[in-house]
Amino acid sequence: MRLIRMVLGNRNYSLLEAVDGEEALTVAMKGRPDIIIMDIQLPKMDGLEVTRRLRRMPEFSRVPIIALTASAMEGDREKIIAAGCNEYVSKPVNTRRFPELVMKMLERGGRE
Numbered sequence: 001m002r003l004i005r006m007v008l009g010n011r012n013y014s015l016l017e018a019v020d021g022e023e024a025l026t027v028a029m030k031g032r033p034d035i036i037i038m039d040i041q042l043p044k045m046d047g048l049e050v051t052r053r054l055r056r057m058p059e060f061s062r063v064p065i066i067a068l069t070a071s072a073m074e075g076d077r078e079k080i081i082a083a084g085c086n087e088y089v090s091k092p093v094n095t096r097r098f099p100e101l102v103m104k105m106l107e108r109g110g111r112e
Contacts, residue, residue, distance in 0.1 A: 021045025040069040055084035064105035
């Protein structure tokens with residue numbers, strides 16, 4: 001979270017943060033972000049479940065969601081995309097490319 005805060009905060013993005021899946025749902029519903037960076041390994045409720053729940057809400061059906069995960073196993077990408085994420089980034093995050101991905105996703109506005 002610190003790395004993402006540093007990389008995106010330096011580019012004047014306004015960030016909302018959550019420490020677990022339950023808080024992520026609450027923060028998203030209250031804050032209505034333009035894009036969501038979702039860690040898959042969240043405590044209490046994993047990021048895939050948070051994403052599935054958000055996608056069931058009309059107001060989040062088109063919000064771009066980028067999944068972050070330390071897991072890079074065969075089939076993970078498919079599972080992450082099937083849950084409703086638009087993109088998948090494995091850790092460690094490339095701090096040069098990540099802001100470009102965020103900008104691209106914001107420009108597309110969730111359109112596939």
